[in-house]
Amino acid sequence: MSFTGDLEHLPIVDVIQLLHATRKSGTLGVQGRRGECELVFDNGYIVSASNSQNMVRIGQILVERGAISSAVLEQTLQEQSRAGNDRRPLMAMLHEGGKISREEAAKGLETLIELTIVDILTWTTGTFSLDVDKVVLADEYRYFPEKLQQPINVNTQNVLMDALRIYDEKKRDGTLMEELGEAEAPPVAAEAAGRGGGLSANDLGLDGLEFLERRIPEVFSSLADFPAGIGSTATGAEGSGSLTPEERERLRTFLQQFTIRQVEAGGSRPPQAVILFSRDELLRYAVVTICRHAGILVFTTDDGEDLAPIIEQSLARRVLPVLVFDAPQSGAGALVEEQLVALRQQQQRCYPQLPIFQFAPPYDLNFSWQALSEGVRAVYPRPLQSRQPDSFIDDFTRFLESFRTGLDVYGDRSQESFLPRLQADLAGLRPLREAPEIALALLKSVAGLFERSLTLVVGPTELMAERGIGVAGEGTPSLGFRIPLAQPSVFRQVIEEKRTFFGPCEDRVLQEHLFAAIGAPLRPTVLLLPMRSRDKTVWLTYADFGAREVAPIPLALLEILAGQASLVLENAFYRKKLESSRGGK
Helix, strand or coil: CCCEEEECCCHHHHHHHHHHHCCCCEEEEEEECCCCEEEEEEEEEEEEEEECCCCHHHHHHHHHHHCHHHHHHHHHHHHHCCCHHHHHCCHHHHCCCCEEEEEEEEHHHHHHHHHCCCCCHHHHHHEEEEECCCCCCCHHHHHHHHHHHCCHHHHHHHHHHHHHHHHHHHHHHHCCCCCCCCCCCCHHHHHHCCCCCCCHHHHHHHCCHHCCCCCCCCCHHHHCCCCCCCCCCCCCCCCCCCCHHHHHHHHHHHHHHHHHHHHHHHHHHHHEEEEEEEECCCHHHHHHHHCCCCCCCEEEEHHHHHHHHHHHHHHHCCCEEEECCCCCCCCCCCHHHHHHHHHHHHHHHHCCCCEEEEEEEECCCHHHHHHHHCCCEEEEEEECCCCCCCCCCHHHHHHHHHHHHHHHHHHHHHHHHHHHHHHHHHHHHHHHCCHHHHHHHHHHHHCCCCCEEEEECCCEEEEEEEEEECCCCCCCCCCCCCCECCCCCCHHHHHHHHEEEEECCCCHHHHHHHHHHHHHCCCCCCEEEEEECCCCEEEEEEEECCCCCCCCCHHHHHHHHHHHHHHHHHHHHHHHHHHHHHCCC
16 A cells, blocks of 8 residues: 655645544655654554654653653663663663653653654655555654553544644744755744744645645756666566666656656646556656646555545645546556446545546557546556567656646646636626625525535624525525624634635534534535625625535635625625715705
């Protein structure tokens, strides 16, 4: 099983939550300019952490916690350095010497995990990969369960929340070393403290998918250092087996030149994501390389259970992913046709609007025809080294170019189907004069994309559900139930910031008041679209997918429509005010 991606587009917070939600076991390796970190997972729980740059040390953690003194630490470190080949982990020496209790050892290791995550939170660039075949604990952790019979099995959600709290405090106090670009100068601590606390979406990289930009990479390190293991040995399947040194060099040269051409072409592109389901390591590497420097977010996996959470992560980040399935092949560990077709059909049922591309064996026309008849958007003949060994590199590079062109063409057309609807809805808003009919028009537009939607009137202390489509009580003039605004909630956030919210939401007020009235949807992905007047939020349009799976929506177009509704509402208020003043004369 493999799961790889780019930190610039999927922050480490989301990666950790995804692994926890899917109960993965394995080692998550994170590589960035500041080094490498590893987090070891067991059934979704973090059981070990390590940092190659030694930015976080267990001894210092124990001193800061008051578990040991600085003198005890220094003495133990000197004993450890004199031990030579008999050197043992610091935690083992402290415990065996009676310097630390089992409980303090456990808390110290939990803190080490938290601070390792805090360090990774500052990495805005880099890559991550999950290796399920590697579950090796660092020395401190390996000693702890063996000798103390108490395994470290940290609750991922709790440690992540603690890490975010520590991150926030360190940033507020100016003690956090942020990752810098090569041309940036390090900020003064006082300036960092002056920026104040509070985690923003930008701090954690959570808004990165809305502003994907094409850029010149500083160093083509991933190309210059073509991974030694990729293409050097046969995979057991017939796709991409072992390559000769000459073939590896030809492929490396192609990838480098292709990437440079794409970057130099410049221009902007809509946010785009690709989810590649494949067990071919060379194919995964090549697809990631031809996409990532053009601003296309790429995930790769060979576990069908990963697809749904990755798809929903992409949709929640306002990006419509293209799901790509590798060709079925023969050989040990290869993708079997029956299983692949069943998995593809399952995703089509769950996400009917999701575009799917299929790679196909060039010799099997029936497979290609079946895929197209089932609604697959595009089929690409996939070169197989076992059948075309002499021309494989030439065929493979042409295949990659064709695939990237297909992504570009689809990206340009992906929202075209929504434009006529937007134009019609905008035209329908212009003649409206009354606030309720303006809000209703926006509600109907949203209802065309969601299964359930309703309008919430914003009052000083509460929201009132006014009209609904697809929800209980929709036939009455007014739904009538109310949602208090006294507590912090996603509703208050949208009202105060006047910004749209779309994504998974576990908000307590949402669950206890809105879901209690209309029932909870299958998935907690919701839309809250504000409508403003006189610089205040006066209406919220709420929507969810009801009993359906999450589907892609043209969020940017909905925001345009809400902005136009706000302008029409503003004009209606000014028109009434003008008419009132004239009537009084």
